[in-house]
Amino acid sequence: MITISHYLAVGAVLFTLGLIGFLTRRNLIVMFLSAEMMLQGVAINFVAFSRHHGNMHGQVFTLFIIAVAACEAGIALALFLSLYRKKRTLDVSVWQDLREAGIDETTDAQPLTTTPEDADPILTKAGIAPKRPLEETNV
Amino acid sequence: MxxxxxxxxxxxxxxxxxxxxxxxxxxxxxxxxxxxxxxxxxxxxxxxxxxxxxxxxxxxxxxxxxxxxxxxxxxxxxxxxxxxxxxxxxxxxxxxxxxxxxxxxxxxxxxxxxxxxxxxxxxxxxxxxxxxxxxxxxxxxxxxxxxxxxxxxxxxxxxxxxxxxxxxxxxxxxxxxxxxxxxxxxYDNRSVESVISESIQLAASEKVDSEYLTVRKDGDMGKPVELTPRAKSFVSRSKAALARMKLAAPEPGDKALGWDIRVRAAENAIADLERTPFKDSDMDAIRDDTMTIAASLTYLKRIREGGIPHEGVTLSPYGQVRQITKPGDNPESFAEQPPEARSTPVLLEPDPDLKMKKMPSANIAALGRVLFTDHLLAVELAGTLLLVATVGAIVIAGGRREHPR
The missing domain is CATH 1.20.120 (Four Helix Bundle (Hemerythrin (Met), subunit A))
Structure with missing residues (x-):
């Protein structure tokens, strides 16, 4: 039988993966998605407790989580757009001037390996171009 | 604790x-x-x-x-x-x-x-x-x-x-x-379950004395005897199981369920078993103590799993955990029960309905009712938050002109 503990375990895994994503990724958007995934883990916990206790309070809390997540998404995406306008990148590390005083700047030691971009395919013409009918206008 | x-x-x-x-x-x-x-x-x-x-x-x-x-x-x-x-x-x-x-x-x-x-x-x-x-x-x-x-x-x-x-x-x-x-x-109750099944085995066994007490030599009748290693480990494990159950005591309002009575009964029984050396005449007391441990742990476990008394099954804080055939048939206290009822505790199979309580069938109606009765202020606050967030998003992202470089 699937009990509440199984759902709590799945919620814990989602929360942890979101936490790791938030800590390691440097793209602002992926960081924000990771934070949303932590909220999903918590939402599973709330709904599972709601089922366990047989009342609706847990589901109400999840509804509020969704509302707050929507607000968060709106504000955060507006912020990302204005940050992108200033520095032309979504990398958080370009904003590390905001770090605590007395901490060294982190630099990226290893160079990025550039993968050659695939060139756009060029289509060779084949066959005879069909005659197009004249466009009819009623103007 | x-x-x-x-x-x-x-x-x-x-x-x-x-x-x-x-x-x-x-x-x-x-x-x-x-x-x-x-x-x-x-x-x-x-x-x-x-x-x-x-x-x-x-x-x-x-x-x-x-x-x-x-x-x-x-x-x-x-x-x-x-x-x-x-x-x-x-x-x-x-x-x-x-x-x-x-x-x-x-x-x-x-x-x-x-x-x-x-x-x-x-x-x-x-x-x-x-x-x-x-x-x-x-x-x-x-x-x-x-x-x-x-x-x-x-x-x-x-x-x-x-x-x-x-x-x-x-x-x-x-x-x-x-x-x-x-x-x-x-959530892992296997240690408690093993203690319960072992105590039932011990209590139902014909040769409680040989399983429980060290074998006496002939001619030593009446001499104090000790617990066997197996019995000692049983006592310590039942102590641990009881402590584990006590970690999850129900809320104070649920005391009427008989939680305290059962905890005390099990504590007394364990203390009784620890009181060595035993005499030959203590066998009935040992059997009773073992059964008390089994019944108490089962009762506590059932309450912990959300097993509130429901129709057809009564969990009496005093008596055995047993199936009652007719609803409303209250069990007598432990001492008043006939000996044969005492010696065969009926352990109830976990009832799947008890583990998860019923939810209202009309999900949206029930959600709306809870939302607009118990959480009305929170709904208002969430609405205000959404409004403020909308205004904030427009203010932050609204500027069309590029940042001067």
């Missing part, structure tokens, strides 16, 4: 499974997989990470099947649960390891859809619909728009590098191990 009882609980759980493989396997393999797959300037072959990831998923399934103290039969519910949970966890891992933010957003959409499946299994259809509409429909599409607006060509620091992958993965998976072990401690 006295502080000195805490080590007993740890002992009771860790003796037979010192390394706790059900937790260790998914955590270690998962940490390896995530560390291996996270974006990094030097290219790693996909192979190793995939193997570790598969091992971690299998380990997690093993934890869910075995680590929580009960076997999961292959019902439709279980199959759906494992399908949705596996999809959610797999795509969550893909989301945080994929270097392409657009694909990350799509993986997140899959996580949200699987979570919605879990919501449906948990009898929350409205939340399922709301989550699909708001998360998968609105939030993720907005994300994709932003990714499109800020798309950049070529490799970027943002997508191909990770910040402190080793430390972050270590932090996350230590947290996960803590949570899983915590769940195991709370």
């Amino acid at each position: 006295r502080p000195s009882e805490a080590p007993l609980i740890l002992l009771a759980d860790t003796t037979d499974n010192a390394l706790n493989w059900t937790v260790l396997t998914p955590v270690v393999a998962g940490a390896l997989a995530i560390w291996y797959l996270l974006p990094s300037p030097q290219k790693r072959p996909l192979f190793g990470g995939a193997i570790a990831g598969v091992v971690a998923l299998a380990g997690l399934a093993g934890f869910l099947l075995q680590g929580l103290g009960q076997t999961v039969p292959a019902t439709v519910e279980a199959i759906l649960f494992f399908g949705f949970a596996g999809t959610a966890v797999l795509f969550a891992a893909l989301m945080i390891t994929n270097p392409n933010p657009g694909r990350s957003a799509l993986c997140f959409a899959m996580v949200v859809l699987s979570t919605c499946g879990l919501f449906l299994l948990l009898a929350a259809p409205f939340l399922m619909a709301a989550t699909i509409i708001i998360y998968a429909g609105a939030i993720i599409v907005t994300f994709l728009f932003v990714i499109m607006l800020s798309h950049q060509n070529g490799p970027s620091n943002a997508d191909l590098r990770s910040r402190e992958p080793v430390l972050a993965v270590g932090t996350g998976f230590v947290l996960l191990a803590t949570l899983l072990v915590g769940l195991q401690r709370v």
Whole structure:
């Protein structure tokens, strides 16, 4: 039988993966998605407790989580757009001037390996171009 | 609970499974997989990470099947649960390891859809619909728009590098191990169940004296005798089981259920068994004590699992845990019961209806009623928050002109 503990375990895994994503990724958007995934883990916990206790309070809390997540998404995406306008990148590390005083700047030691971009395919013409009918206008 | 009882609980759980493989396997393999797959300037072959990831998923399934103290039969519910949970966890891992933010957003959409499946299994259809509409429909599409607006060509620091992958993965998976072990401690009742079944065996056994007390030599009748090692371990394990049960005492309002009476009865019985040396004439007392332990632990366990007395079954705080044929047939106190009823405790099979309480059938109506009676102020505050967020988003992103350089 699937009990509440199984759902709590799945919620814990989602929360942890979101936490790791938030800590390691440097793209602002992926960081924000990771934070949303932590909220999903918590939402599973709330709904599972709601089922366990047989009342609706847990589901109400999840509804509020969704509302707050929507607000968060709106504000955060507006912020990302204005940050992108200033520095032309979504990398958080370009904003590390905001770090605590007395901490060294982190630099990226290893160079990025550039993968050659695939060139756009060029289509060779084949066959005879069909005659197009004249466009009819009623103007 | 006295502080000195805490080590007993740890002992009771860790003796037979010192390394706790059900937790260790998914955590270690998962940490390896995530560390291996996270974006990094030097290219790693996909192979190793995939193997570790598969091992971690299998380990997690093993934890869910075995680590929580009960076997999961292959019902439709279980199959759906494992399908949705596996999809959610797999795509969550893909989301945080994929270097392409657009694909990350799509993986997140899959996580949200699987979570919605879990919501449906948990009898929350409205939340399922709301989550699909708001998360998968609105939030993720907005994300994709932003990714499109800020798309950049070529490799970027943002997508191909990770910040402190080793430390972050270590932090996350230590947290996960803590949570899983915590769940195991709370929900794994196998140590309690083994104590209960052993005490029933002992009490029903014909040769309680030879199982319980050291064998006497001929001619030593009447000489004080000691407990056998097996009986000693039984006593210490039942002590640990009782301490484990006491960790989860019900709320003070539920005292009428007889929690305290049962706890005291079991404590007295255990103290009685510890009172060595025994005399020959103590056999009946030992048998009674063993049965009291069995009955008390069963009763406490039932209450802990949410087993409130319901029609047809009565859990009397004084008497045996037994099945009552007619509803409303109150059991007499333990002492007043006939001896044959005392010697054969009927242990109730766990009733599936008791583990999960019933939910209201009209989900949306019930949700609305709770929302607009108990949480009215919170609804108003959430509305205000949405309004403020809308204004804030427009103010922050509204400026059309570029920032002066």
